[in-house]
Amino acid sequence: MTAECTMGEAMIYALARTIEDGALVFHGYGSPLVQIAMHVAKRSHAPNMVLVEGATYGVNPTPLFITPVTNDRALDRGAEATLEIGELFDLAANGRMGRMFLSGIQIDRYGNANVTLLGDESKVGVKLPGGGGGCNLSCDVRNVTLWTTGHRAPPDAKGRRRYRLVNRCDFVTSLGNRAPDGRTRAAIGHRGGGPDRLVTDLCVFDVDENGELRVRELYPDTTLDDVMENTEFAPHVAADVRTMPLPCPEIVAFIRALDPLGIHRKELREPDLTRSYAVPETAAAR
Amino acid sequence: MTKANAMLPVETRADKRVDLTTLASMVKDGDTLALGGGLTCRLPMAAVRALVRAGVRNLRVVGSAHGLDVDLLCGAGAVRASAESYVGFEVDFGMAPNYRRACEDGSVAVEDSCCYTMVQQLRATTMGLPFMPVRSIRGTDIGRLNPSYKTMTCPFTGEELTLVPALAPDVAILHAQYGDRHGNVRIEGPPVADLLFARASRTVLVTVERIVENDELMAKGGPNVPYFYVTAIAEVPLGAHPTACYPDYAYDRAHIARYYDAAKAGPEAFHERYLAPFVFHAADPQTYLERAGGDATLARIASWSESPEAWQRLYQDQDHGALEVTATAAGEPAGARA
Numbered sequence: 001m002t003a004e005c006t007m008g009e010a011m012i013y014a015l016a017r018t019i020e021d022g023a024l025v026f027h028g029y030g031s032p033l034v035q036i037a038m039h040v041a042k043r044s045h046a047p048n049m050v051l052v053e054g055a056t057y058g059v060n061p062t063p064l065f066i067t068p069v070t071n072d073r074a075l076d077r078g079a080e081a082t083l084e085i086g087e088l089f090d091l092a093a094n095g096r097m098g099r100m101f102l103s104g105i106q107i108d109r110y111g112n113a114n115v116t117l118l119g120d121e122s123k124v125g126v127k128l129p130g131g132g133g134g135c136n137l138s139c140d141v142r143n144v145t146l147w148t149t150g151h152r153a154p155p156d157a158k159g160r161r162r163y164r165l166v167n168r169c170d171f172v173t174s175l176g177n178r179a180p181d182g183r184t185r186a187a188i189g190h191r192g193g194g195p196d197r198l199v200t201d202l203c204v205f206d207v208d209e210n211g212e213l214r215v216r217e218l219y220p221d222t223t224l225d226d227v228m229e230n231t232e233f234a235p236h237v238a239a240d241v242r243t244m245p246l247p248c249p250e251i252v253a254f255i256r257a258l259d260p261l262g263i264h265r266k267e268l269r270e271p272d273l274t275r276s277y278a279v280p281e282t283a284a285a286r
Numbered sequence: 287m288t289k290a291n292a293m294l295p296v297e298t299r300a301d302k303r304v305d306l307t308t309l310a311s312m313v314k315d316g317d318t319l320a321l322g323g324g325l326t327c328r329l330p331m332a333a334v335r336a337l338v339r340a341g342v343r344n345l346r347v348v349g350s351a352h353g354l355d356v357d358l359l360c361g362a363g364a365v366r367a368s369a370e371s372y373v374g375f376e377v378d379f380g381m382a383p384n385y386r387r388a389c390e391d392g393s394v395a396v397e398d399s400c401c402y403t404m405v406q407q408l409r410a411t412t413m414g415l416p417f418m419p420v421r422s423i424r425g426t427d428i429g430r431l432n433p434s435y436k437t438m439t440c441p442f443t444g445e446e447l448t449l450v451p452a453l454a455p456d457v458a459i460l461h462a463q464y465g466d467r468h469g470n471v472r473i474e475g476p477p478v479a480d481l482l483f484a485r486a487s488r489t490v491l492v493t494v495e496r497i498v499e500n501d502e503l504m505a506k507g508g509p510n511v512p513y514f515y516v517t518a519i520a521e522v523p524l525g526a527h528p529t530a531c532y533p534d535y536a537y538d539r540a541h542i543a544r545y546y547d548a549a550k551a552g553p554e555a556f557h558e559r560y561l562a563p564f565v566f567h568a569a570d571p572q573t574y575l576e577r578a579g580g581d582a583t584l585a586r587i588a589s590w591s592e593s594p595e596a597w598q599r600l601y602q603d604q605d606h607g608a609l610e611v612t613a614t615a616a617g618e619p620a621g622a623r624a
Contacts, residue, residue, distance in 0.1 A: 029325060029351060030376040055325050055351060056476045064594050067601050068378035068539075071327035071351075071476060073532045073590075074597060085350065085479050086409065089402035093421055116398055117389075121430060124396060127389035129374030129381060131428075132351055133401030139422035140402075172427045179425040188425040189446050261601055266377040 003249040007201070007275035008033065008268050010219060011149070012255055013247035014199045015101070016040040018145040023098030024050040024091060026141075028132050029070035032264040034101040034147065036066060036255055044251060057083040066259040068266060089133055092140035095191065100141040102134050102195075103148050106169040109212045109233045111146055111176030111195035113138075114169040121171075131173035138174035139185075144195040149267050151200035153230045163232035165200075165213075177211025184211065201272050203227045204244055208236055217244035220277045246279045293488055294411070294454065296514050302469045307569075309491050309520045310336035313457050316366075318346045320487055321355050322460030323529065324478035325376065326537045329355040330461035332525040333493050335565045335574075338362040348455055350401045350479050354529060354542065357382040360394055361549055361556050362565070367395035369432075371404065375546060378539070383549035384556060398431050404479070407453035411486040419447040458487035460511070461525045463534065464502075465494040469516030470509035475532055477510060484515045493522040495534055524575065527587075535587040536600050541578055 005013075015037035019025055023046070027034040035054060042051050042060070053061050058076030067074050076082065083091075091097045104113025105128055115134065119125030138144060153161040168180060177194040178184050185194050198205040203226075204217035214236040215227055220243055227235065247255070255264075265273055310333060313319065323329040334355050346367040347356050356373045359365050361384030373385045388394035399407075406418035419438070424446065429435050436449040460480050464472040471492050473480055484490050492511070497519065503509055525531070528538035528545070548559035568574040575584070590597040 029372070030374070032377060055327070055478075058476075065598055067537075069326040069376055069537055071325040071478070072530065072537065073475060076476070082476065084477065084481070085401065086405045086482065089405055093402070116427070116431075117396065121396060124390050124392075127386045127396060130370060130372040130398045131400055132372045135400035135426050135428045136402035136420065136422040139425065171430075172425070175425045183425065185425070190421065190425065261598060263377070263601075 003252065003279050003281055004276045005247050005252045005279050007219065007272050007277075008264050009252050009255050010244065010246055010277060011147075011199060011201065012037045012040060012264065013251060014204050014217070014244055015145060015147060016044070017245070018197045018199070019046050019049055019099060021046040022048045024052065024096055025099045026052040026088065026097060026137075027054050027101050028134065029055045031101060031103065031267070032066050032068075032259070033149070033267050036259055036264055039063070039258055040247075040251055040254060043254060052083060052088065053079065057085070057088050059083065063258065065261060066263045068263050089136060092137050092192070095142065097137070097141045099143045099145060100137045101145045101147060102138055102174045103146065104169070104173065105150075105164065106166045107146060107148060107164060107198065108166055108169050108176065108180065109235065110178040110180070111144070111198065111207070111213060112169050112172045112180055113146065113174045113176070114171045116171045116173045118170050134174040138192070139190045140192045143193045146195045146198040147200070148198070149201050149269060149272070151202045151230055152269070161230070163230070165231040165233065165235075167232050177207060201269070202230060205235065206238070212236055214238050215241055217242055219244060219275075220246075221275060246277055249279060249281055252279070295488065297469060297517055298514060301467045302516060302519050303467050303497065304518045304520050306332060306336050306493065306520050306522055307340070309333060309493065309518050310340045310342075312489060312491055312518060313337055313340070313342050313459070315342060316344045317456035318348055320348050320455040320458040320479075320483040321352060322458065322478065322480040322483060323526065324351045324476070325353055326529045326542070327476060327478065328461050328473070328526050328531050329353075329529040330459045330493055330525060331355060331527060331529060332522045332571075333459045333461065333491065334358055335568070338364060338561070338565050339569055348399070348404065348453065350404060353382060354545065357384045357549060360384040360388040361553070362561060363393075365394050367397050369397040369399045371398060371400050375542070379542070379546045383546070387553070396431060398428065400428055403428070403450050404453065405482060407450050408479070408482040408486040410450070410452035411454045412482070415452060417449045417451050419449050421447060423448045453486065455483065455487040457489045457491060458483035459491045459493070460484065461493045461522075461531065462511075463495050463531060464498055464506060465492055465519050466500045466503050466513070467497060467519070468500065469513035469519050470500060470503055471511035471516060471519070472503055472506055472509050473511070481510060484511045489517045490515050492516055492519045493525040494519060495523055495525065495531060497521040522571075524571070527578065533591065535584075536590040536597070538578070538583065538587050539601055541583070
């Protein structure tokens with residue numbers, strides 16, 4: 001007997017696996033994949049995590065369903081407490097916040113990410129929406145999970161690729177494991193530990209002792225060549241690259257019940273919406 | 287000692303009720319403006335539309351996570367600089383078209399902030415201090431957009447810290463569910479940065495769904511913005527529309543889809559299809575409501591409380607589709623949003 005999970009559900013599961021039990025974990029806005037991943041973690045391997053919901057700052061809510069907007073009453077239903085904005089960011093500055101999720105339209109080998117602008121500030125090519133609190137949190141929070149659904153960078157008509165994983169970000173909105181000039185976080189004076197995972201539509205990276213992204217896991221339908229070809233820099237590769245674990249049918253069912261409108265699919269690109277994998281039937285997750 | 291703190295007033299008038307036009311007239315050209323709410327929650331949209339009708343220019347907008355409010359002001363040419371930390375429509379519609387155009391053509395200066403930095407800047411004002419330190423920022427490029435930041439070596443620990451200057455917005459505009467005539471305000475649900483804005487701003491303007499007696503406000507749990515911060519208050523039902531103001535109404539996704547399509551189609555289309563019908567020629571709330579769909583819209587955005595299914599329907603594309611048909615009939619090229 002087999003069941004199926006979609007690529008989006010596999011990605012959610014990969015994000016969920018980065019969450020430690022007992023940690024205080026926060027996601028920002030515009031990130032339904034991450035939002036769902038946090039609820040998956042809370043209801044599977046990390047029941048003691050402190051789940052702080054996006055823009056409502058509700059603590060341990062049980063959302064009725066996922067909405068396409070983040071500050072919505074449907075999302076903080078059942079919260080046992082709520083935080084205020086200053087308190088939320090204090091939690092990162094004072095070391096209580098264990099993990100945050102960040103993304104970017106450009107991400108470099110150290111995990112620096114750009115969501116502010118393309119070009120430079122004297123000649124703004126594309127003004128991106130901005131980083132919210134990501135700049136502050138990237139410096140302060142104990143660990144960061146990065147994610148992007150735009151790793152694949154197909155060539156355009158002229159054969160040029162617009163990479164998501166780039167040699168250099170036009171602008172560093174959130175700090176990676178080293179500044180682009182190579183200074184470590186410790187040398188800069190930050191207490192937070194920086195990104196330790198990057199989950200993409202092609203693979204999962206961990207981070208080596210030098211703070212650089214390293215390919216660790218592939219999807220059942222991606223290869224190392226896919227990763228190399230779609231990455232502007234040449235990423236390090238772990239000695240024991242494996243196929244990523246897939247969610248069991250119970251977790252898949254949980255995701256579908258939490259997100260009946262399929263909001264997380266809005267984060268995925270069109271070709272990725274049809275990717276799916278067979279997963280073995282298992283006993284209950286817990 | 288600092289100018290910022292010396293000017294913070296104590297507002298004691300017994301009755302601060304004004305109409306929306308009067309409230310909007312208290313915002314001056316060139317002001318630093320903080321807008322309450324966040325993303326699609328409780329944005330003071332009726333007041334924003336009134337500001338545009340009043341022709342306010344050269345605003346510097348400050349805040350955390352915004353979207354429709356700042357985009358509309360940018361599209362109306364009212365903004366000279368943006369120090370927001372985010373302006374967009376999340377995964378629902380993506381980038382903010384007017385804001386993006388204005389930043390890219392240089393008419394709006396890009397001074398992006400980040401949430402904790404802004405919190406600390408507002409806290410500095412509320413504490414009567416000229417600045418606050420933050421641990422974060424160093425190593426990122428946010429400082430390039432904020433030349434006012436400094437660094438110092440901590441005299442206790444020897445650590446290097448970033449110092450951010452006190453921020454006292456000239457005006458904050460908040461929209462809440464309830465207030466009283468004295469200016470006490472009760473915000474239900476996430477207050478976002480509203481309480482900080484109220485405490486740190488020189489002028490605090492509030493619109494509310496309903497003005498009630500103080501004892502009713504107390505029965506609801508009491509104010510979270512005490513009256514003495516508040517300069518003026520206006521009763522403006524549906525004052526956050528098309529963003530949400532629970533429990534009265536949810537996010538009007540269909541309306542925002544229509545807004546987004548008009549904004550994305552360019553400045554002229556935005557003026558013709560949104561600013562003219564919904565802002566400039568809709569000063570009367572009844573006219574605005576009728577153009578926004580009248581009683582059917584009111585019933586739809588209030589239907590969230592009926593059942594989970596009714597609530598979910600508010601986020602489904604069929605709403606957008608229905609409006610697109612209307613818009614296409616009016617001459618809009620089909621599939622503009624794709």
